Amino acid sequence: MRETTGSPTLRATRFFARGIAPRAEGEISATERQERLPGFVQARRHTLREILVGAGGINGEIGVSEVRKGIGYLLIIDHDTVELSNLNRQRFFEEDLYKNKAECLARNLVREATSRCVLTSYPHRFQDAVVESFDLGGDVVVVGVDNNETRVAVARRFLAMVPVVLVAVSEDAEHGYVFVQEPGKACYGCLFPKAVGDLTHHPCSPAVIDILKVVAGVASYAIDSLVMDRRRSWNYKEIFLSGVLPERNALIERRKDCPICSVGESS
DSSP, X not given: OEEEXXXXXXXXXXXXXXXXXXOSTTOOOTTHHHHTSTTOOXXXXXXXXXXXEOOSHHHHHHHHHHHHTTOSEEEEEOOOBOOGGGTTTSSOOGGGTTSBHHHHHHHHHHTTOSSOEEEEXXXXXXXXXXXXXXXXXXXXXXXXXXXXXXXXXXXXXXXXXXXXXXXXXXXXXXXXXXXXXXXXXXXXXXXXXXXXXXXXBOOOOOOOHHHHHHHHHHHHHHHHHHHSSOOOOOSEEEEESSSSSXXXXXXXXXXXXOTTXXXXXXX
16 A cells, blocks of 8 residues: 655655464464564564665665564655666666656565555655655664765764664675764764765665675664664674675774764863
């Protein structure tokens, strides 16, 4: 089921997933296996409101993890359209070509949802959503885009509000990272201060689905650690598929000269 709401500027399309209930007496639920995990709280998953900024390869894979694990609400923001070159690594199909990515991803994820879920697509840039006062309420935000302008905009917007998980992969598709920004702790500017003011829009990375699935899995685990009792000792994780460099788990500290979180603070 779907519905379109709002003005042309604030147009949003909602899709409703019914979920999949047991069909035979004694059959376990679709989420029963994960409910056995230490610290995993399925009820928290059902009430979780999450925002995906970007509907490409990274957030497409993260989105699949989220709806299969039983998320309750997912807002997807992206102004881009589906191209033929996207089909090798993004959650789209031939019938999605030349249509808006956010709407196509939301519609496709409905097919993979294991529990009742509302998926809302907003077919514009994140910055436009802010200017137009679009409802950006949520518990956690995930950023999977290819430019620092949007990463910085999201980091600033939610700095003191909710956690932000930022995910990216290298141009050679050999490694990627996941960074977790939490209110009162190190922000994206503390990690990459030179990203602030960088208006360069990089061409779509020639990534393959391998690295996207890896970083998406790490990001989904990080989301669980933010909303339930799942262990995590890092806020920055780097992964190298080749093994040339070892995986890196780091705890980034706040910078006194951070161009994002130190602005307006007294020394």
